[in-house]
Amino acid sequence: MSDEELAKDLGPLAALTIGVGTMIGAGIFVLPGPAVLQAGPLAAAAFVLGGAIALLTALSASELGTAMPKSGGAYYYVNHALGPLFGSIAGWGNWMGLAFASAFYMAGFGQYVTTFLAVPTLDLGVATISGVKIVALAGAGLFVFVNYVGAKETGKLQNYIVVTLVAILAVFTAFGAMNADLSSLRPIVPPDKGISPLLPVTGLVFVSYLGFVQITSVAEEIQEPGKNLPRAVIGSVLIVTTVYALVLVTVLAAVPNEVVAGNDTAVVDVARMLIGPIGAAAMLFGGLLATASSANASILASSRINFAMGRDRIVSEDLNEIHPRFGTPYRSIAITGGFIFAFILLADVETLATAGSVLHLIIYGLLNLALIVMRTADPEEYQPDYTVPLYPFTPIVGLLTSFALIYFFAVDIILLAVGFTVFSMLWYLGYARSRTTKQGILGQYILSRSEKMPEAAVSAATSVQPDGGQYRVMVPLANPANETDLITLASALAKERNGTVVAVHIEQVPDQTALESARERGDFAEAHELLERARDDAETFGAPIETHTILSHRSFEEIFDAARTYDADITVMGWGPDSHGAPGRAESAIDELASSLPCDFLVLKDRGFDASEILVPTAGGPDSELSAAVAATLREQYGSTVRLLHVTDDQEEGERFLSEWADEHGLSEAELLVDETADVEGSIERHAEDASMLIIGATERGLLSRLVRGTLVLDVVEDVSCSVLLAERKRKRSLRERLFGRN
Amino acid sequence: MDDLVDDASESLFARPLVPVAGEDDARATAAAVLPRVAAVGGRPVFVHVIEKAGGAPDKAPLEQREELAEELFAAVRRAGEDAGVTVETDLRYGTDVADAIIDAAHEFDATCIAFTPRGGSRWWDLFSGDTRDALVTESDLPVVALPDASEEGESS
Numbered sequence: 001m002s003d004e005e006l007a008k009d010l011g012p013l014a015a016l017t018i019g020v021g022t023m024i025g026a027g028i029f030v031l032p033g034p035a036v037l038q039a040g041p042l043a044a045a046a047f048v049l050g051g052a053i054a055l056l057t058a059l060s061a062s063e064l065g066t067a068m069p070k071s072g073g074a075y076y077y078v079n080h081a082l083g084p085l086f087g088s089i090a091g092w093g094n095w096m097g098l099a100f101a102s103a104f105y106m107a108g109f110g111q112y113v114t115t116f117l118a119v120p121t122l123d124l125g126v127a128t129i130s131g132v133k134i135v136a137l138a139g140a141g142l143f144v145f146v147n148y149v150g151a152k153e154t155g156k157l158q159n160y161i162v163v164t165l166v167a168i169l170a171v172f173t174a175f176g177a178m179n180a181d182l183s184s185l186r187p188i189v190p191p192d193k194g195i196s197p198l199l200p201v202t203g204l205v206f207v208s209y210l211g212f213v214q215i216t217s218v219a220e221e222i223q224e225p226g227k228n229l230p231r232a233v234i235g236s237v238l239i240v241t242t243v244y245a246l247v248l249v250t251v252l253a254a255v256p257n258e259v260v261a262g263n264d265t266a267v268v269d270v271a272r273m274l275i276g277p278i279g280a281a282a283m284l285f286g287g288l289l290a291t292a293s294s295a296n297a298s299i300l301a302s303s304r305i306n307f308a309m310g311r312d313r314i315v316s317e318d319l320n321e322i323h324p325r326f327g328t329p330y331r332s333i334a335i336t337g338g339f340i341f342a343f344i345l346l347a348d349v350e351t352l353a354t355a356g357s358v359l360h361l362i363i364y365g366l367l368n369l370a371l372i373v374m375r376t377a378d379p380e381e382y383q384p385d386y387t388v389p390l391y392p393f394t395p396i397v398g399l400l401t402s403f404a405l406i407y408f409f410a411v412d413i414i415l416l417a418v419g420f421t422v423f424s425m426l427w428y429l430g431y432a433r434s435r436t437t438k439q440g441i442l443g444q445y446i447l448s449r450s451e452k453m454p455e456a457a458v459s460a461a462t463s464v465q466p467d468g469g470q471y472r473v474m475v476p477l478a479n480p481a482n483e484t485d486l487i488t489l490a491s492a493l494a495k496e497r498n499g500t501v502v503a504v505h506i507e508q509v510p511d512q513t514a515l516e517s518a519r520e521r522g523d524f525a526e527a528h529e530l531l532e533r534a535r536d537d538a539e540t541f542g543a544p545i546e547t548h549t550i551l552s553h554r555s556f557e558e559i560f561d562a563a564r565t566y567d568a569d570i571t572v573m574g575w576g577p578d579s580h581g582a583p584g585r586a587e588s589a590i591d592e593l594a595s596s597l598p599c600d601f602l603v604l605k606d607r608g609f610d611a612s613e614i615l616v617p618t619a620g621g622p623d624s625e626l627s628a629a630v631a632a633t634l635r636e637q638y639g640s641t642v643r644l645l646h647v648t649d650d651q652e653e654g655e656r657f658l659s660e661w662a663d664e665h666g667l668s669e670a671e672l673l674v675d676e677t678a679d680v681e682g683s684i685e686r687h688a689e690d691a692s693m694l695i696i697g698a699t700e701r702g703l704l705s706r707l708v709r710g711t712l713v714l715d716v717v718e719d720v721s722c723s724v725l726l727a728e729r730k731r732k733r734s735l736r737e738r739l740f741g742r743n
Numbered sequence: 744m745d746d747l748v749d750d751a752s753e754s755l756f757a758r759p760l761v762p763v764a765g766e767d768d769a770r771a772t773a774a775a776v777l778p779r780v781a782a783v784g785g786r787p788v789f790v791h792v793i794e795k796a797g798g799a800p801d802k803a804p805l806e807q808r809e810e811l812a813e814e815l816f817a818a819v820r821r822a823g824e825d826a827g828v829t830v831e832t833d834l835r836y837g838t839d840v841a842d843a844i845i846d847a848a849h850e851f852d853a854t855c856i857a858f859t860p861r862g863g864s865r866w867w868d869l870f871s872g873d874t875r876d877a878l879v880t881e882s883d884l885p886v887v888a889l890p891d892a893s894e895e896g897e898s899s
Binding site: 003006007009010011014018070071072147150152154155156158159218220221297300301303304307308311320322324325326327328329 | 764765767768793794795796797798799800801802803804805806807808811834835836837838861
């Protein structure tokens with residue numbers, strides 16, 4: 001056997017049993033009692049409706065799974081397609097949803113055990129723990145332990161359990177059918193309540209349909225996922241729905257509704273009536289197996305979600321450390337276990353079931369949305385082997401029904417879902433955003449077409465972009481002559497802050513040529529050469545570098561887009577006749593762009609890179625802060641001599657200002673020059689004669705826009721003989737400025 | 744063959760197969776094995792086995808363990824460079840770790856299987872499986888258990 005075959009050892013049947021085994025437990029062994037109590041024979045319809053909603057999402061999950069057979073399943077697809085904000089919601093939702101579901105399975109396990117074993121209620125004085133909960137806690141402890149030490153026998157056991165369960169249920173259904181009396185199914189709709197309980201009960205029993213998505217979380221281990229994954233995912237939903245419907249219909253037809261309604265272990269009592277004590281024992285055994293296998297599979301699946309979240313830095317990677325002896329992600333399993341214990345203690349069976357359901361419904365809705373985004377954005381690497389039938393109808397209905405069903409849950413469960421979503425978003429903004437680097441397809445899609453998209457969408461996509469907490473120095477390269485100098489400067493900035501240089505080459509394509517065709521037949525040898533040289537240069541300075549080529553009809557404006565897309569903290573660009581073509585837009589559009597800089601900008605008027613003698617004129621303000629920071633960096637990297645210049649009409653006050661300013665900006669060792677004159681430019685020019693580099697903060701707003709329009713009145717830049725760096729800081733426009741334009 | 748025998752191929756450490764389980768284990772094992780291999784000019788093969796459930800989901804994500812394997816092989820290669828030994832690495836998959844190691848040893852014509860035993864209570868072997876014991880009893884090649892180099896230093 002090849003390594004590939006050994007590594008991917010889940011065959012079609014094994015994959016199917018993961019889904020069936022996770023799902024088949026809860027629905028039929030725990031929920032008929034409460035479901036029939038609320039909805040009478042209509043409960044059977046609720047199971048079918050739940051199965052239908054699950055099936056729609058199963059179709060979407062299958063397509064996404066064959067395109068991306070990766071560990072983490074649903075979380076991975078949502079994070080990949082919709083970005084880490086939604087990824088946080090899906091990841092936490094899937095994790096906690098599985099913990100709630102596991103707690104529910106264990107509570108069901110407790111109900112089964114206590115039918116034959118009297119477990120006393122534990123009185124702790126402040127609170128009591130029922131016998132059911134004590135067994136549930138013990139059961140949860142057992143399955144957490146089994147997964148913690150990675151006992152490998154349990155995995156294969158699952159296959160036998162599933163076969164046994166299906167056999168038990170088949171025999172049970174056959175006996176039921178022989179005793180069926182269709183009249184006890186009537187009235188199907190409870191006369192006192194009407195059809196209104198249908199959807200709330202569907203929400204309750206939906207916890208029976210969580211398992212299929214766990215198949216996708218081990219997609220990387222499945223043989224020929226393109227073929228076997230859809231079969232397992234869709235097949236398991238169909239099988240389970242059929243089993244549920246058959247069992248429930250025959251139960252309700254064979255015995256009076258009262259036997260089932262509100263009965264925790266209804267199927268056991270029904271089996272006793274229909275088959276006798278052996279039937280009851282078999283169903284009891286089945287209930288224990290079913291709840292145990294569901295919980296065991298769910299605990300295992302949650303560690304896959306944790307791994308995928310940790311890899312994307314949504315949670316700490318420490319969570320997924322592998323135990324040196326057991327080879328298991330022991331921390332993840334232990335923490336999941338802690339959540340399961342807490343949920344068992346805090347909530348009753350119905351709350352656990354509905355909480356597990358509602359969190360999964362959020363994920364299922366997002367999963368359908370993820371599919372629509374992937375189809376719309378259609379990135380090159382998206383090549384699913386299986387495609388959803390009747391697109392876009394199927395995922396849209398899947399999306400709507402998943403979210404709509406949430407409405408029919410109890411108010412406190414809806415609040416839990418909302419609170420949970422808010423928590424996940426805050427988690428992203430407060431924790432994950434500064435760590436994760438992965439941008440969603442949706443965000444890339446919107447930002448790459450920012451001119452065609454509604455501005456609200458662009459600004460929303462921009463404002464939630466992950467920044468990975470890394471300092472990124474973007475260098476748009478156009479002119480080979482100043483490439484080395486720009487990269488040198490960028491490398492110094494990146495190295496000082498443990499950051500990365502992002503070299504981009506913007507290839508201008510004539511308006512007449514479509515970007516697609518340019519990409520196909522383009523000759524990028526020149527661009528490659530330029531980027532390769534940039535790579536070599538950056539590596540010489542020991543700065544990490546990534547390179548990108550962008551095709552665009554516009555050149556100058558593309559820099560702003562690229563700075564957003566590549567999440568730059570600062571852009572270092574050259575300025576000169578060859579540097580970045582004339583703006584292709586009306587001047588007002590350039591003003592609009594340049595008035596909300598996506599990051600800090602350094603514009604180099606290159607007359608040779610020599611950082612030995614740096615002159616920084618300042619009058620205070622945010623832009624000269626940036627020049628101070630750049631000067632400090634260059635001093636650190638090149639041992640430059642820094643001189644600060646302040647031009648004023650009051651010598652004494654000027655000296656005080658400048659020495660304070662130098663202290664504040666970590667330049668207290670710099671030489672301080674205070675000139676008492678009204679001729680600012682003349683003073684700068686005079687002092688620049690001794691300097692090798694002049695760093696000027698943009699004293700006025702919109703330096704960049706005036707730069708490109710050629711209306712910059714700072715003659716000094718042309719008059720001095722050294723290199724000049726113009727610094728302009730990123731700024732946020734106020735709401736008023738956004739609405740009414742500047743001024 | 745006899746007339747071609749030289750010192751290196753005669754030695755037990757001419758072509759040792761060295762199973763490593765984790766990054767710490769890899770470091771400790773490399774420190775124990777590489778000086779002995781270097782002394783005879785041997786060419787060691789370090790092997791890591793990803794334990795498969797064989798038809799059921801694994802106990803840890805496959806991608807994660809493949810990443811870990813890359814990391815531990817990198818650590819081994821660095822140790823090899825420091826010791827002046829050319830190190831080969833091989834990643835394997837198997838439901839029985841000991842069997843996979845022994846198979847690998849035959850494929851590489853290994854002169855021995857060398858490892859440093861990891862400590863820990865025997866009781867846990869009930870759950871994690873006793874690869875050490877299985878190697879010693881099942882292998883038809885010499886099995887060399889080397890003391891952990893760092894502990895060796897401490898005790899002397």
